[in-house]
Amino acid sequence: MHKNILVAILFCSLFSVFVSAQDTDVKKLSDGVIITLNDKAAALGQTITLKVLSDKIIRVTSAALGAPTLHKSLMVSDNLLSAGTPTWDMTRDAEKITLKTSSMQAVVKLTDGMISFTDAAGKPIVSEQRRDAGTFIADSHSGDSFYKIRQGFEVGETEGFYGLGQHQNGVMNYRGHQVELLQYNTDVAIPFVISTNNYGILWDNYSITKVGDVRTFRPLSGLKLYSKSGEVGWLTATYSDLKDSRNTISRAESDIDYSFLKDLKNFPDSFKLVNGKVRWEGDIESPYSGLHTFLFKYAGYIKIWVDGKLQADRWRQPWNAGAIELQVLLEDKRKYSLVIEWLPDGGESYLSFKWQSPIPQNEKNDFSFLSEAGDQVDYYLVSGKDLDEVIAGYRLLTGKASIVPKWAMGFWQSRERYKTQDEILSTVKTFRDRKIPLDNIVLDWSYWEENQWGSQEFDTERFPSAEQMISDLHDKYNTRLMISVWPKFYEGTDAYNSFAKKGWLYRRNVEDGRKDWIAKGYKSTFYDPFNPEARVGFWNLLNDKLYKKGIDAWWLDATEPDIHSNLSVETRKSIFTPSLGSGARYFNAFPLLNAKGIYEGQRKENPNDRVFILTRSAYGGLQRYATVTWSGDISSRWHDMRDQISAGVNFSMSGLPYWAMDIGGFSVERRFENAKGDDLKEWREMNTRWYQFGAFTPVFRVHGQFPFREIYNIAPEGHPAYSSMLYYNKLRYRLMPYIYSLAGQAYHQHYTIMRGLVMDFPHDDAVRNIDNQFMFGPSLLINPVSEYEARSRKVYLPKGIGWYDLYTGTYFKGGQNINAEAPYERMPLFVKEGSILTFGPELQYTSEKPADPIRLYVYTGRDASFNLYEDEGTNYNYERNAFSNIPISYNEKDKTLTIGQREGSFEGMLRNRTFEIFVVTPRAKRSLSFDSPAKQKLRYSGQKLSVKI
Structure with a gap:
């Protein structure tokens, strides 16, 4: 009996090899391999293509037999494709094909096409699950035929998953959760996930997609x-x-x-x-x-x-x-x-x-993608030695993150909405008179005549001289103006008629007779940015009507696209009819193409000044178009404030470094509209806490419905709320040398500014699910207070390193939870041991004066380093190597601070400067103070200096 079993096993093995040999076609290419598996019992008939794009990135596609394979991606940049093929090799035996680069391997089983990824030494990274009949399910929409696509992965028992855009469910680690990638006001779909196992998956698909636990609710x-x-x-x-x-x-x-x-x-x-x-x-x-x-x-x-x-x-x-x-x-x-x-x-x-x-026990280590429409399984496996390197791989694929203009890192004032040019100018004047730092004011929707949405023309009764207003903002108040431009057009306007004649509009919403919420209601629709000519036409409209008047930046609202709110998803697909294909296939890609047209249009019109775009929705690759994404029309509630922490951190870990929110929340309960007593007290405290949090996000922006959101309208001068908001505004500007250096790193080193704790403390399991703390750059641990009347909060200090209280200099050991003090006017902030913080002078706007002197706070206990980055701040010369780096380091053993030789230069660079040194140690704590004199000063002219501290 045992002999018969052995014979049967041997026969099956030989038959499997025979099937592999007879029914598998392998073609080696210059940059990869194409494997065709015929449809036998052991395998789904499919054509699998692996493309080696770098030593750490492999593209995988799997198409049903006879279906198309590779197609041009909207997300992936052409720059990578022209960079050449890295060194790699391929080996084959009877059961598998192995592709090897210097950093990773991809092993393809010839019996079923399953792919396993390992590092160069063979340590597992991640493995596919077997594709089967559920991988490709034929479907169609609006005459567009495609497949519903599913691909599962077998992941490690303790892996954490992050990224995937911005979602409002308060979840940091998406393991065991379902994330639906569906553009919606407050939800942003980015099909890139990163793992604590130091890899990422960029899922190249634009349809509505479920990720993680994809079972149907x-x-x-x-x-x-x-x-x-x-x-x-x-x-x-x-x-x-x-x-x-x-x-x-x-x-x-x-x-x-x-x-x-x-x-x-x-x-x-x-x-x-x-x-x-x-x-x-x-x-x-x-x-x-x-x-x-x-x-x-x-x-x-x-x-x-x-x-x-x-x-x-x-x-x-x-x-x-x-x-x-x-x-x-x-x-x-x-x-x-x-x-x-x-x-x-x-x-x-x-x-x-x-x-x-x-989740069933046998599915606990499953992590899947399930898309409504596509031609094939199509993803990029990005590996790295850490999560920063994985995100760098994402940007290698999808494009570098532009450096935003320096003024955009300052404070923005906005409200819904300034109704006249006098309101705009008087608000800015009040900021300047009160010495409240400000760089940008935002003009929200309805600056046009009531029935002229999409005209991009100012209502001359309320804005009688828009060009003069912009000129005054620039020349008199040193303030920039961002303006709201929707992709929306009212029926009957000149712009609507012109775009309709050229076939550049989605017509269904108008044909259905839907009206919006303005006054009596007006029929409207959106333009089609998937049409290259329409993108140019939309930019030309903005250029002629707005940019030539001096507008500095663009606010792209409703870019989901939210053509009409609260319609069913199926109705939205029918209204949204992109020229490239169906609304089902391209449901999530509108914000990418919309921003592309404006970015490319302005750079062509004015190659010098940096483009800057604020957009309500985003998609993979949007970072290359000089964008910041904000979290949409959230509510003014404590729970919404808390949810923004995980929303913003996961968005940043999706590879897009610039994120913002409506500080204070957008929509307001009626009890706050004309608040008195306890409601007014809560309103002021909530805005104060939100403001404290917002000062340590990539973009520092206040916005919301009535009541007005200016500091002085929230609370009178002398009130704790006013004092706290002013303190953090000024602190933000003091930290500008640190913050702008992070922006430089985001471009030059693919850095992430707003960082999940797993990025910097990968070996501390305790941080994997923390959803209310994050790192701002390499040094600052941010701990927002999101409970009313809380005067302390639990803070986890990651292990393996010590921590300093920013305000007092008090030292704490890592690896513990502490009950951190959080008085009304202060949010708990901690500095990582072995950090160098760079503080500049007090500013009213970012370009008011050079960053001199710079106060260097050195937090000892470990070696420390920081790279002070500077460039011209408003143009694109940094792309042509017009920037400087000053490396600053501290050696704990020798107690030596070194300011290295300056690298690079740019026009207007400060060639001689002063560094003031402040030392913080575990035994000699030092409070943060901008009035106390420094005991050590260094005069620096670009040459290396070292000093004992």
């Missing part, structure tokens, strides 16, 4: 439901009228899904959202044991109790739904009480509840 009815009185099969829903207690409706409901405009008709006929309240009550029972995920999409006020415990208490503006992701531990066949209390708080409001069962 289930409706409420997937749970066993019990009504308030115990009947099986539903929850009890009670609809009340807050103004008429007699008007109450009770009914059985098994699903809660009021997600879009089309779903509002499903409410009871007599129920009015504007004055309504709904309460769902009963019990739920799951057939599974383990960690369940409850996903709520909500607008208005919502409270959720599970088993008598309050799980969430949120508010979101009615017209812009947010998300709550709760992870709840349930036991199978056990009842848990569920209460959901919802106040819609408006005439249009949305709520849905879906859930996901615990």
